[in-house]
Amino acid sequence: MTSAPTPPASATPAAAGRAPSPELAIRLRAVEKTFGKGESAVRALRGVDLDVPAGALTMLVGPSGCGKTTLISILAGLLARDAGELAVFGQDLGALRRDRLSAWRRDNVGFIFQQFNLVPQLTVAENVSVPLVLKGESVGAAVRKANDILATLGLEGRGSSAPLKLSGGQQQRVAIARALIHEPRLLVCDEPTSALDAELGRRVMGFIRDRSRSPDRAVVVVTHDDRIFHLADTIAHMDDGLVRSIERRTPQHESKSPA
């Protein structure tokens, strides 16, 4: 990394109580999460403060067990926090009931899972169409749109294939297509390059970063893969349930980063 880490999040102006910037996609303050009770309780998040800018790609990095997965689960509305504040594009997720939260996720969040989670019994296009079908679109129309987005990802004509017949990289692109087809405001990616070689990983991340370049969108990526750190606009370093430091990266840094 060529950029110097910023001070710990707790020392940033945002953490000191500054009003949220209008460009912020996600704002977390003193977010805590504990799993289990009593002596076996595990404090996964111990008061996380984090501002995720809109129109940018933010990476969460850190050692295993530092709370990255818990943090993206909370900011994607999959997991409830125990304490603290959380607003995603101005929406306090804690204020939503379970069914409204599901609907919010359906409309606003795209997921790219580490394991892809492509349903093997469905075709590639059907897998990609799921978010649209969940939003009430007809299967036929959703599959047509799925084929269109697959074409933009270089998978033209593969819509009727079985996912398991594709290579790992192709499956990852299918997962990306599924995450983007409904044009979510927030894209959450869990180790999106773990199954890809370096070149393909860079291409996939480049595509994902391009999708973040809009003021009403944001991309959050959990990764261990330092080969793609240079593509981030912001890198939040986590350790022991806290965001220890934040790197705000500039285009210059980007250009200096190793390819």
Add this chain to the structure above:
Amino acid sequence: MYRYAIKMLFGDNAKFYGILLGLGFASLLIAQQASIFVGLMSRTFAFIGDVGHVDIWVFDPTQSYVDEPKPLRTTALERVRGVTGVAWAAPLYKGLLVATLPDGKRQLCNVVGIDDDTLAAGPGRIVEGSVADLRQPDAVMVQVGSSQQNMMFPAELAPGALPAPGQFIDPKGPKRPVQIGDIVELNERRARVVGLVRCPETFTPGPTIYTVYSRALTYAPPARRVMSAVLVKANEGVDPAELCERITEQTGYAALQPWDYSMRTLGYWMGETGIPINFGIAIALGFFVGVAIAGQMFYNFTLDNLRYFGAFKAMGASSRMLLGMVALQALVAGVLGLGLGLGAVSAFGLNAAGGKLAFKMLWQIPFIAAGAVLVICVLASVISMWKVVRLDPADVFKGA
């Protein structure tokens, strides 16, 4: 999403066919065993239904079922005839006797003796001959087309012919079905076949032989009481149920309408024998096999797909939608499995029709099988649904 749920079900070939097989086998076993049980039980009272034009059966009150011989006194007939409302009353003999065929083979037969004068309660379906022919000397009418034991004669003997003195007839030689003119011995008395009849299959083995009452008594072993029952026709306008009560009140005998007598007979076999328990065990086995195989398979199918359900949940599918998907998968598997099983049972039934196997699929049986399959599917899907409802969408990030 429901369309995708079906595709997920059909797409997992191994589990889908496993589930179908389990449900199909369960419904097959349930419906088949139930049909055989009903077929067997209906044979216990088939004779009662075959006796037409009779309003009331009068019999010994200690008699539990129609094949149980507890003969009445001869005076019973006149006593019944004396009851107000009785149009006519006829004696009936019914007993198991051994017939000796020309080749020396002995065969157990159901001998039915009907009223000499009126020939009431005669055979329902006559294949050849006439009931009136029973008035001829030594005349009997013999059942043909039975699935159990037909009366077979040596092929080398023409109808009416007996072996010449010293002629050896191989009991294992070629046979032919009984024909008019054939002669048999019943309790060392000659009986000549004058007609062929069809009768419903009964619980007791062997062909049914009809003759007149007086002749039946000559075939039967000597006994003080020989009348098996008195058959009664009620006067026009007389309620048979009331007449039954009156007969019982005035004679002390049991008097029941045919359906009630059938149910009494059925009740005996249901209550006093182990048959229902045996079939019940087989049916229960079918149910539990269904639960064990199909339930387990379906549960495993859901478990295998749990990560995808988790992904759907993360993507915004509500728990209600996911439950609907699981329920639909269970329903489709259930309907197909049931169809497979009932189809196999129907084929089995068609194949068994007219054979020795008692098989009677009442319209209720498919519904019972459907109910059982539904319970299996509900059990399997409820357990699966529990996993889906409890599924934490955040688990998809843990590789769940």
